[in-house]
Amino acid sequence: MKRTEFIKATALGAFFTGLIGRQGIWALTRNPTTPNPMKTTFHAANSRGHANHGWLKTWHTFSFAGYYDPARIHFGTLRVLNDDEVAGGMGFGTHPHDNMEIITIPLTGMLKHRDSMGNEGLIRAGEIQVMSAGTGIQHSEFNGHASEPCQLLQIWVFPRQKQVQPRYDQLAFTPADRKNRWQQILSPNPDDEGVWIHQDAWFHLIEADAGSQHRYSAKKPGNGMYFFVMEGDAQIGEQALQRRDALGMTEANEFEFTTKSGTYALLMEIPMQL
Amino acid sequence: MSMRRILLTGSQPEQLPQLQRLGTGEHRELLLASDAPSAMRLLQLMPFDVLVLSGSFGETTDRWLMSEALRQNPKVKAMRRFGPLSDFQFELNTALFPEP
Numbered sequence: 001m002k003r004t005e006f007i008k009a010t011a012l013g014a015f016f017t018g019l020i021g022r023q024g025i026w027a028l029t030r031n032p033t034t035p036n037p038m039k040t041t042f043h044a045a046n047s048r049g050h051a052n053h054g055w056l057k058t059w060h061t062f063s064f065a066g067y068y069d070p071a072r073i074h075f076g077t078l079r080v081l082n083d084d085e086v087a088g089g090m091g092f093g094t095h096p097h098d099n100m101e102i103i104t105i106p107l108t109g110m111l112k113h114r115d116s117m118g119n120e121g122l123i124r125a126g127e128i129q130v131m132s133a134g135t136g137i138q139h140s141e142f143n144g145h146a147s148e149p150c151q152l153l154q155i156w157v158f159p160r161q162k163q164v165q166p167r168y169d170q171l172a173f174t175p176a177d178r179k180n181r182w183q184q185i186l187s188p189n190p191d192d193e194g195v196w197i198h199q200d201a202w203f204h205l206i207e208a209d210a211g212s213q214h215r216y217s218a219k220k221p222g223n224g225m226y227f228f229v230m231e232g233d234a235q236i237g238e239q240a241l242q243r244r245d246a247l248g249m250t251e252a253n254e255f256e257f258t259t260k261s262g263t264y265a266l267l268m269e270i271p272m273q274l
Numbered sequence: 275m276s277m278r279r280i281l282l283t284g285s286q287p288e289q290l291p292q293l294q295r296l297g298t299g300e301h302r303e304l305l306l307a308s309d310a311p312s313a314m315r316l317l318q319l320m321p322f323d324v325l326v327l328s329g330s331f332g333e334t335t336d337r338w339l340m341s342e343a344l345r346q347n348p349k350v351k352a353m354r355r356f357g358p359l360s361d362f363q364f365e366l367n368t369a370l371f372p373e374p
Contacts, residue, residue: 053319065315066305080311095314096338136334156311 038252040237041075045244048083055090059083061228061246075248076224076272077199080156083244085149086111091142097133101157101197103186104129104141105266107230109150115139119168127172128185130195134164153230153266158274159198169195178205180212182267187219202269208232210262216269217254224250224272232263278323279303283313283331283339310335314342321347327354 049060049067060067061081062074073079079100091112104111110124115131116138123129124144131137143150171194177183185194186203194203202219218225227236228246234257236247249255250272257265280302305322307313310331317325317339325343330336336354343350 051319056319063312065307065312065319068308068312092318093342095318095342096334097311098332098334 038237038255039250040239041248041250042239042241043072043246043248045242048244055087057085059244074158074274075226075270076250077158077160077201077270077274078155078224078226078268079158080154081226081228081246082154083151084154085151086143087149088143088145088147092140094138094140096136096138097131098136099159099162100133101159101199101201102131102133103155103157103195103197103203104131105153105155105185107151107153109148109152110144111150111152112142112144113139115168117166117168121170123170124172126175127170128195129170130168130186130197132159132164132167132198134159134162134166134198137166137168153228155268157197157199157201157270160200160271161198164198171195173205175207178207180207180209180214182206182214182216200271204267204269206263206265206267208234208257208259208263208265210260211258212262213256213258215254215256216267218252218269220269220271221253222272223269224248225252225255226268226270227255227257228266228268230264230266232259232265233261234259234263234265277301277303279320280305280324280326281313281316281322281343282306282326282328283310284308284328310339313339317342317346322350323347325350325352327352330354 043061049064049069051058051066062072062079063069064080064082104123105128106123106125108125110122112122113129114120122144131139173183173185182204183206184192184202184204186201187194187196188200190196200220200223204216206214208214216225226246226248227234229241229243231243234241236255236257239247241247278301282304284306305316307316322343325339327336327339340352343352
């Protein structure tokens with residue numbers, strides 16, 4: 001299915017199923033650090049779709065599986081942000097993907113991965129895994145520990161180009177390199193820091209001390225920025241964010257955040273045009 | 275009678291209201307997935323009594339959906355119905371409530 005058809009189909013699907021969507025909050029705010037107006041979309045942690053399947057506890061920022069909200073299909077090319085907790089030894093059996101950039105960030109524990117390209121191994125907290133599904137891959141992902149839970153973020157980004165050669169990559173990062181500064185973990189460039197994907201997207205992690213202030217400038221004009229607080233708190237303009245809250249920002253080339261108690265955050269800069 | 279769980283996948287939006295009507299009723303738990311990843315995730319998470327593909331997500335994905343439904347529940351009634359649905363109510367009822 002074409003991407004535009006998919007969006008149309010899923011929106012109609014929600015209408016027909018009669019699900020009542022939670023509306024994202026759109027507000028026109030002014031970034032105190034720049035003269036340009038910035039549009040923001042606030043996604044509160046408790047507004048995410050949640051499901052508890054026993055072995056899997058999951059929170060979906062965007063519509064996925066049994067959660068559907070027509071107002072929460074995607075943010076630009078960011079299609080999926082799943083916050084999963086997988087019980088020990090459990091996971092997802094072999095299943096296919098195509099034409100999607102799939103990024104997995106374990107937050108605690110480790111994930112066991114195996115795919116149709118012959119890759120097999122563990123991804124631990126502090127590492128990032130990327131798969132360009134392209135023409136099609138099959139993979140499985142299980143908690144690598146028999147009894148301890150594994151927490152992870154799984155992120156899907158629409159690629160800028162379809163039917164690319166499938167590829168897999170995995171990289172470890174040094175926590176010290178994100179202490180009070182942006183640590184680039186993903187970019188469009190194979191030669192740049194972090195892993196790379198088939199999209200003009202840049203991801204950064206930051207661990208900011210209590211009382212600190214940080215500014216981010218977009219790598220590409222016109223891109224949107226999606227700031228996800230993994231731990232702690234943050235303040236962007238008038239918007240206060242707590243653990244697992246997120247703020248999408250458009251029509252701005254930079255933003256600034258402050259934190260009272262300290263924060264561990266993921267910033268995803270992505271194209272807004274599908 | 276125990277609750278029967280149905281997964282309807284609708285890649286053709288115009289079919290969704292029909293599928294919705296067909297699937298509703300007492301003793302039926304209806305889940306509707308309008309995109310392939312959602313259908314795949316739901317099938318991985320729980321067994322279904324009936325799976326209806328009302329449009330193709332591509333041969334590989336369709337085949338996976340059918341096989342996963344079968345793996346989760348060997349007695350699943352899995353169907354691909356891409357065309358008109360005029361006779362489908364009867365067929366679905368038969369699948370849901372087979373003769374003893």
